[in-house]
Structures are given as C-alpha cells and as structure tokens.
Amino acid sequence: MTRREVLKEMVAAFMQDCNEILDAVGQAEDGRVIDGVEFDVRTMSHRRYAMVLERAVGLRSRSWERKSAPLCSCGERMRMVRRMPKTVVCVVGELRFKRRHYYCDACQTSRWPFDEEMGIAGGWTAGAVRLMTRAGAKVSFEEARTDLKAFADIRVCRETIRCVTEGVAHALAAEQAAGRLLGEASSAWFEKTDRAYVSMDGTSVNTRDGWREMKLGALYDQSKAKQHYAATLEPAATFGLTLRRHAMNVRFGRAHEKIAGGDGAEWIWNQMRVNFPRVDHEFLDFYHLSENVHAAAWQIYGEGSRAGRRWARTQLHLAKHEGGRRLLLALERSRRHRKKRCARDALDKLLGYVGKHAGRMAYPELLEQGIDMGTGPQESACKNVIGRRLKGSGMRWTTDNVEAMARLRALMYSTGSWEAFWAARHPLRRTG
Ligand SMILES: [Zn+2]
Incomplete structure (x- = not known):
C-alpha cells in the first residue's frame, strides 16, 4: 500500500463512521440521544485511529525491504528467516503488522529488528x-x-x-x-521557602512467610502538595538509608525548616538520628501519645469510663499547652498518690514512654509556629500506599512481590514521580 492509498482508504472509512454516527443520533429516541451512542463513538474512534497507526507502521516497515540483513552482536551477518505477523496491544486497541525475523547461525541468536525499532519488547506497547x-x-x-x-x-x-x-x-x-531512583527526579522538589517534614512508620503485611513489617517513610511540605514515599521490607538500617537517598533526590535539604515526626518506635528515632541528624524539630505524633495516655486511663479507671476519659483529656491538654516536661511532672505526681497496683503499673509504663520522648513533645512551640503535631500524611500513607492494595482480606503475597509492589505504589503516590518514571x-x- 502506498501513502496515497492509505489516505484514500482512511477518508472512506472516516466518512462511513460519520454516516453511522449521524444516523444513530438522528434515529435515537428522545432523552437517550447521547448515551445511546457515546460508547460506540469511543470504540469507533479507537478502532479507526488504531487502523491509521497500523497502516503507518506498515508503511514504515516497508523500508526494511531495502535494508540488508543486520550484523549480529557476535560480528556475523544475520540471515532472514521469514516475515512473521505480530499483534500488539496499544492504548487504542490491537495493532497487527509483519516484520522480519533474523537468525545468526554462528551464535544461534534470533532478532526482530523492526520490533526494536518500534520500541516493542513483548505483546504490548x-x-x-x-x-x-x-x-x-x-x-x-x-x-x-x-x-x-x-x-x-x-x-x-x-x-x-x-x-x-x-x-x-x-x-x-x-x-x-x-x-x-528512577522517577524520583520529579519536578516536585523542595524549595527554600518550604517547611519540610520527614516521618517513618511500620505496618504489617501478610506474606507467605508470615507477617512482616513494611516500613514506610514520607517526605512532605506544609501544604502537603508535595509528598514522596519510600517503602520496603528491608531492615531499619537499609530502610533509613533508602529514605535518605529519596530525600536527597527531592532536595529535602534545601527546605529552610526541617521537621521529623513519628510514633514511639525506637528504630524510627535511631534512623532519624543517623539519616536526618540536622532537623530543626522532632515531634512525637500527638495521636500516638493520646493512644498511650488513653491506654493508661482505661487501666486506672476502667475501660471506656467517664473518669478515665476526663483524666486522659486533662493530661493531653497539659501536654498540648505546656509541653512534655510538664506532663512528665504531672504524671510523676499522680503516680505518688496511687494505691492500686494496676494503676501504678499503668503509670509506670506511661512514664517510661513519656520520659523517653518528652523532648519530642514541645507541642506549645509547634502550635505557636503552626507546625504539625501529627503525622497525618504518614498515617494515611500506611493505609493508602500499603493497606489498600497489599493488605486486602485473604491477600498473601510472596515477600518478593509485596516488596516490589510496595515500591511501585510508593512511586505512584509520590507527587510527579509516576510521570517522571x-x-x-x-x-x-x-x-x-
Ligand atoms: Zn551471532
């Protein structure tokens, strides 16, 4: 087929499509004009333009008629075996074309140079x-x-x-x-004007080798317009290094103010210290503090009790407006007056937790400067990036697949990274 013949064929086909649409719309019943034809129109347009693409590819493949057999990577001249038809799925449907199959007798290698020219390495574009x-x-x-x-x-x-x-x-x-880090070189880099957050968390996924902890790190700005994620099943040290690499890629260091947040897990703060030693503030996610305070409250006053709720509210109010050190003092005072064993145990546990993280509870300053007290994007990322696809009921992945899929989803949810990838x-x- 020549180019002129292709054009003639397409004009005829296009006119036929137009006639079909004109007729369909003309004959459609009232109130159902568009929905009676819109899917057919989409199918038609895909099919028609897939055909144009197919013909164009066909014309281009003809240049191979004039080409001599290619050289093999071993240096020998390859021999043409036959012309073979090929079908590939592209975004507008299937394409069929013929291309040459070459073979090297010296090293027994097959090649389809036209597929390489088209950029197709399987049955799909x-x-x-x-x-x-x-x-x-x-x-x-x-x-x-x-x-x-x-x-x-x-x-x-x-x-x-x-x-x-x-x-x-x-x-x-x-x-x-x-x-x-393919794709991490996206355009959504941190700027000097940004306040940048780094956070880490773990969430368990069910694999064929049992439950494993998926670690997830998030880097985001105050407005949450830029969000970057890194996920892996690897040990904390490897994860920390990975997140640091991601941070370098998105120019985390350029932000004028850097803030680290997380729950009370020890590995998180170890990795923060190693990989993000120069942050301006560290904070313990307020929600996690609240969970711990409530756990103690239920143990002291009874599960779900009004007194427990009131006590927890008082402690949290104190932490929020006067900071971790004041909370620590208040809890110590409270501990001295307790007679019951279980209440003292509950307070000892809470004291241990608050004592360890009191330096990360400068909530009044955070509030004053408009800095987040919670790691919201981190929490939702655990649900969205990992949970929604990798923790479905009855879902059990091989560790290899869940690792790769978590990385793929982290990329997909990172601002601009999918396109860049x-x-x-x-x-x-x-x-x-
Ligand atoms: Zn060869």
Missing part, C-alpha cells in the same frame, strides 16, 4: 504497559481487568495484567537496589 501497570497497582488484578475494559476499552486478561504489573514492579525494585524509562529495558 509502552503505553499499554503503563496503563496496565497503573491499573494493576491500584486495584486487584481482576478489578484492573474490568477497569481497563470500562475506562479505556483495553481488553487484556487478568494474568497479563499481573505479569506486566509485577514485571514493572520488579524492574523498579532492581533499579532502586542499584541506587538509581515513565518518561525516564526506555521501553526496551523493561522486563514486562
């Missing part, structure tokens, strides 16, 4: 891989299948989505393990 990965990373692979069909008219099976999504996730994990990614390097 880079765009289709990107959509499948996004869908598969967001919801279960079965839901992703129905979503892709409904939203994008892309028809692929559940197993394909699983292979592609996990393939990309593992490729990302390998890149990150090699120290390349795909822009930086050469389609032929992919394993999906």
